[in-house]
Amino acid sequence: MIDLQEAIRKERTTRGLSQEQLGGLIGVSASTIGSYESGRLIPVRALAKALDGVFETGERVQRLAAQARGLSIAPFLRSWAENEAQASMLRSFQLSVVPGLLQTEAYARHVLTDIGPVDDIETALANRLARQEVLTRAENPAYFVAVLDRSVLHRQIGSPDVMVEQLTALVAACDRPNVRVHVVPATAGAYAGLNGPFALGSVHDRWVGYLDTHLGGEPIDDPQQVRRLERAWEDVRSYALPVAESRDMIEKAALTWS
Structure with a gap:
């Protein structure tokens, strides 16, 4: 073949x-x-x-x-990547970095290189950028709601220029009709998001989840565990600022890196 x-x-x-x-x-x-x-x-x-x-x-x-x-996607990620590609709606909470579906190429490269370990950076980077097409495809792009902790805006990944480019791209993402970006402010204090990042996807009218871990990641499809993630999502979402305020916060953060 x-x-x-x-x-x-x-x-x-x-x-x-x-x-x-x-x-x-x-x-x-x-x-x-x-x-x-x-x-x-x-x-x-x-x-x-x-x-x-x-x-x-x-x-x-x-x-x-x-x-x-x-075949090149890590085995632990394959089932989630398949679900992600078929999802009509996606939800992502990130505590430390910009969600992968909204990362610029330069920012993603540093995440994969510096946080890793990744054996083949170029293939992993190409896969990550390709997965972003679920949001930009011409037919039925997924509706994506991202919630990220304010610390993401002020954690340097790569150079200051990389941060400016990334945060500018986040601002632009706020203006897409199928993307919503929310920021959890520092005033939130302790909240469920401190337990770690996770994602949810609606695939063929059922929700599935994914947990980021130090061992790579864990797809979640058990209904009871998915419901727990849905409750966690509602919790972190309740602490997040509205889109307009979040967009303003991201814009101001971008200026601090200039």
């Missing part, structure tokens, strides 16, 4: 394109094309679609990329 890297290399050479020429057609560097052909990188959905457009291969590259991406 032909694999992704072989397919890209074969289609490129058949058309007499150099890696640099192909990269120019889809807006990436020659080294990125080389990484696709060596299997070191997996193109995100938008770039896989662009490759199909250049090659006139329908959705072939997209299907192969999705298969490769699924």
Whole structure:
């Protein structure tokens, strides 16, 4: 069975394109094309679609990329990633970092590198960015509600420039019709969110959950445990500021990193 890297290399050479020429057609560097052909990188959905457009291969590259991406995702994350991709609504609480679905590439790279450990940073980064397409896809994007602790805005991940870019992106996310971002202020004191980050997703009219842990993560589908997470969600959400106030707080925090 032909694999992704072989397919890209074969289609490129058949058309007499150099890696640099192909990269120019889809807006990436020659080294990125080389990484696709060596299997070191997996193109995100938008770039896989662009490759199909250049090659006139329908959705072939997209299907192969999705298969490769699924195999490259850590086993503990696969079931949640599948649920996430099918969810009509997603909820995420983060205590320490920006939710992965709203991370910029630079911020995500530092999270994966510095917090890790991750064996293959480039593949993990490509997977994280690809998962964000659940919010930006043309048909039925998921409705996403993110609650994050105020400390996230003031914890330096990467350089100050990385923080400015990330918080500016968060402000922009507040303006998307399918995204809501709320911040829990410092005045909240002790609240349920201090127990740690978690996520919930509505998949085919049922809720499933996910817990971030030091061992990687734990998908939650037991109805009783999911109900406990739903109660925790209502608790943290009740401490969070409204969207407009949260947006204002994020904007002010971005200025402190300038």
